Amino acid sequence: MFQLRTQAPEYKPDPYGKVEVAGPSDYPYRLNFYDDPPTHMVTLEEFESCAIDRLRVLGEIEACFARNRPPDERKAIVRAQCRKYLPLDPNDSLSRAQFEQRKKDHVGHFVLRLAFCRSEELRRRFIKAELELFRVRYEEELDSELESFLKTRSFGLELVDDAEKMKYAELLKDANPKNYVSFSKKVPPKDLAKERFYKVRWTRVPDLVEHRKVLVKGGWAYVPASEQSSIVFNELEAHLKTSLEATAKALPRLDEDTRIVPLLDHLSKGFLAGVPAEWDAEHSGEDIRADMIDDIARKHYPACARNLHENLRRDRHLKHFGRLQYGLFLKGLGLSIEEALLFWRRSFSKFTDDQFNKSYKYNIRHSYGLEGGRRNYPPKSCQQILTQDQPGAGDNHGCPFRHFSTDNLESALLAWYSPHGLTQDDLDEVTKIVKAGHYHVACTRVFELTHAAQGVKKGEGVSGDSVSHPNQYAAKSRELEKTHTESVKMDVDGSGVTMAL
Amino acid sequence: MAMQDFDHTAPEVILSFYRHLYPFKSVFKWLNHEHTPSRLFTHREIAFSLRGDIYIRYNSFLNADEFKNQTLKYNPERFEIGPVYSARPRDKKTVRPAMFTPQLRELVFDIDMTDYDSIRTCCSGASVCKRCWAFISAAVRVLDAALRDQFGYRHLLWVYSGRRGIHCWVSDDEAMELTDEQRRAVAQYLTVVQGGKEMHKKVNVRPPGRQSGRPWPLPPAVRDALDILTEVFVDLILHDQNLFERDEQWEELLKLIPDPDIAGSLRRAWNMDENLPSEEKWSQIKGKTKDLEKGSPERDTMMAALEDIVLQYTYPRIDAEVSKHRNHLLKAPFCVHPKTGRVCVPVDPTHIDDFDPENVPTVSQLMQELEAGKLQESGEEQGDWERTSLKPYIDMFEAHIINIMNEVRIAKRATDTSW
Structure with a gap:
């Protein structure tokens, strides 16, 4: 744990053992695995400022994730933030500031560990943001420095020998076909015989296995040197996880003189404040009744919810993840548990009361936090819908922009949104965005097109942002309708303007 | 004395089944990996499903006897097995939530016939016949090979789910210790058919296309499976299920053909001839492909x-x-x-093609066998299952358990150097 002093060591005897003075030799590299906490003196002021600057960067990273920024954009933002608050110069830089920068990086990381170790949720978010920061820096690092940095740590990697490599040559190529084909004359294809492969238990690289990026044989993953970063990131993640848990256990025994804990409290709140909260059902205004849903669905639903609603009406049933996604969306819309039970009961009209109560009621109540673990689950965000619980062969949930084939998407959009001004000609634009993989941008464009009559212009999106949550889409749509009808009313009255004046 | 009829939904029949036939000792050993009770058993959650949809979770037992006695007391319709927790599940209410987390668990897989409804013609919904069981047996062959060859697991137990599916339990130490993240990775690695109802093309496992228009080869993991599945496709999809017979069926197939000219000409031809068998349609597609220039991007695609x-x-x-x-x-x-009365018996993956769900003993049949046996010799209660058609299944289960226990014993001997 920390050695913390606000005054020079000679002022009072040191009860903690030797206090070292950090020197440039402590930080031979820009990157840091954060194995050992700083053992040198840190003033209280430094303690706070290092942490706050790092927090600015981590907060921005979290905001990027929350806003669904594509990876390239995210990297650019993180890089800019790092230059501003946490610059790290390479060894050969003339700035001579390397030592101070690296010390700040080191101290900041460990202070934030103290602030964010205290709950499972905080630990998870902190690790996610720290990993992203490390990843961006890792990719920026110069090859020469990276190589010697990696040598400082043993990853327990076993090099695949030539005989084994040749035995699996074709399979190794097929696992990463892109590496062995020439894209242009400038970039020659890799030579398998010269490429290094590491053999690790597959459990150390679950992300590579999940996406079938490596050959898996007998429980071993054959990781090409080009994917080595994955081993490094997984190692850091595991390391941070165990260290944070250890810190959490040690924290109550911190020898503290009432200066640090308030500061740490303050820091962990700062992390929360910097990020737009999950969609909050409490703010969505007036009550909604079960019999209003059809009307709202026609007028205000984004494609994902509309699809689920149409399927529910047609089949009088939805599969588990469909019920979950739609049920939580309805909760976000403001449907109370009583109205929700009524809505689902009427919708599942092919079932008897008995069947409904047995098979579905519990789940609906569970999603409102009234059963089991009693967690009040938030409605799913676009990020979650796009990446979690991918729909299987007979499922209806998910994001239509992502999970429909192009022709089905086009006909569905026309059927749902042509009454609101979407035309055949708009579809080309939308599908083009979909093909580029920007599903939430496509959804935002549909929102703009279908709300043009209420004055939403191209590029304006949902209050200036792209759609990141289905409930945000629906709420904005309802808000627009309300203000629109009110202004129309005033125009008809004629007296509205004078009244306002 | 007339043979008694046993109703598989009657609580007393199930109770009698638990008392005389259910192999509690074997299930204990299978979960526990050794003879003396360890955390693998004492910290394990068992959840009882009682009649009337009452669910009793977080039961745990000290040994096989207590396990049996409690089961007899509740006489559940069925019961389920959960993870090994960091504390005894029965103490859940008294320990801090943070101290009660799942630690170990067999890696499990569930395949259910309902996920095949869009591609089977013989039955639908809950029913299953020998013909559509072929889908399950193809799945077992592919998954069994993948888990053994690629992931190196050895202790796989396949269990018929009693109606229309099959479960797989992997008991290797490394599999028991997997985190949720690692489990997700295996599950995704073994999921190839994806995309909801509204997506035509549900297999997208190759890396995204390249400039020349040529597709990338299949990842090695999927290629291994293709060798088994090509044969299955001909026998099952083309011959047995005749899956491209009707308009809407072959229309689905044509949507997967990337070349619009080929799809168009086939559509015209197939519209003319209503009785063209699926096999003929498939060979026409193959023929059109062979007509393309060898080595051209179109042909590769x-x-x-x-x-x-x-x-x-x-x-x-x-x-x-x-x-x-x-x-x-x-x-x-x-x-x-509870619906079929069939016992969820282990299945030998090497003879999966011979397995017929309709030959699996039902509880009524077993009780009759037991009754008939009792008439000949009376008194002895232990090992009642020896006299019923449950015997080969329990023998298979015991052989599986001996393999697991041998490995544990060898590992223990290696670490114990006290002698």
Whole structure:
């Protein structure tokens, strides 16, 4: 744990053992695995400022994730933030500031560990943001420095020998076909015989296995040197996880003189404040009744919810993840548990009361936090819908922009949104965005097109942002309708303007 | 004395089944990996499902006897097995929530016939026949090979789910210790058919296309499966199910053909001839592909599309959610399926093609056998199952358990150097 002093060591005897003075030799590299906490003196002021600057960067990273920024954009933002608050110069830089920068990086990381170790949720978010920061820096690092940095740590990697490599040559190529084909004359294809492969238990690289990026044989993953970063990131993640848990256990025994804990409290709140909260059902205004849903669905639903609603009406049933996604969306819309039970009961009209109560009621109540673990689950965000619980062969949930084939998407959009001004000609634009993989941008464009009559212009999106949550889409749509009808009313009255004046 | 009829839904029949036939000792050893009770058993959640949809979770037992006695007391319709927790599940209410987390759990897979409804013609919904069981047996062959060859697991137990599906339990130490994240990785790795109802092309496992228009080869993991599945495709999809017979069926197939000219000409031809068998349609597609210039990007694209079609119609469709979380409950082997009355017996993956769900003993049949046996010799209660058709299944289960226990014993001997 920390050695913390606000005054020079000679002022009072040191009860903690030797206090070292950090020197440039402590930080031979820009990157840091954060194995050992700083053992040198840190003033209280430094303690706070290092942490706050790092927090600015981590907060921005979290905001990027929350806003669904594509990876390239995210990297650019993180890089800019790092230059501003946490610059790290390479060894050969003339700035001579390397030592101070690296010390700040080191101290900041460990202070934030103290602030964010205290709950499972905080630990998870902190690790996610720290990993992203490390990843961006890792990719920026110069090859020469990276190589010697990696040598400082043993990853327990076993090099695949030539005989084994040749035995699996074709399979190794097929696992990463892109590496062995020439894209242009400038970039020659890799030579398998010269490429290094590491053999690790597959459990150390679950992300590579999940996406079938490596050959898996007998429980071993054959990781090409080009994917080595994955081993490094997984190692850091595991390391941070165990260290944070250890810190959490040690924290109550911190020898503290009432200066640090308030500061740490303050820091962990700062992390929360910097990020737009999950969609909050409490703010969505007036009550909604079960019999209003059809009307709202026609007028205000984004494609994902509309699809689920149409399927529910047609089949009088939805599969588990469909019920979950739609049920939580309805909760976000403001449907109370009583109205929700009524809505689902009427919708599942092919079932008897008995069947409904047995098979579905519990789940609906569970999603409102009234059963089991009693967690009040938030409605799913676009990020979650796009990446979690991918729909299987007979499922209806998910994001239509992502999970429909192009022709089905086009006909569905026309059927749902042509009454609101979407035309055949708009579809080309939308599908083009979909093909580029920007599903939430496509959804935002549909929102703009279908709300043009209420004055939403191209590029304006949902209050200036792209759609990141289905409930945000629906709420904005309802808000627009309300203000629109009110202004129309005033125009008809004629007296509205004078009244306002 | 007339042979008595046993109703498999009657509580007293199930109770009698638990008392005389259910192999509690074996299930204990299978979960515990050794003879003396360890945390693997004492910290393990068992959840009882009683009649009337009452669910009693977080039971745990000290040994096989207590396990049996409690089961007899509750007489559940069926029961499910959960993870090994960091504390005894029965103490859940008294320990801090942070101290009660799932630690170990067999890696499990669940394949259910309902996920095949869009590609089977013989039955639908809950019913299953010998013909559609072929989908399950193809899935078992592919998954069994993948788990053994690629992941190196050795202790796989396949269990018939009692009606229309099959479960797999992997008991290797490394599999027991997997985190949820790692479990998700295996499940995704073994999920090839994806995309909801509204997506035509459900197999997208190749890396995104390249500039020359040529497709990339299949990842090695999927290629291994393709060798098994090509044969299955011909026998099952083309011959047995005749899956491209009707308009809407072959229309689905044509949507997967990337070349619009080929798809168009086939559509015209097939519209003319209503009785063209599926096999003939498939060989016409193959013929059109062979007509393309050898080595051309167009031909390569068609070849890749044909491979993807085979996968889309035959690759195992696992219920990935079951595999992803340590704390997912799964029905215990040898329970009785409440609807069919059939016992959830282990299945030998090397003879999966010979397995017929309709030959699996039902609880009524077993009770009759037991009754008939009692008439000949009376008194002895232990090992009642020896006299019923449950015997070969319990023998198979015991052989599986001996393999697991041998490994544990060898590992223990290696670490114990006290002698």
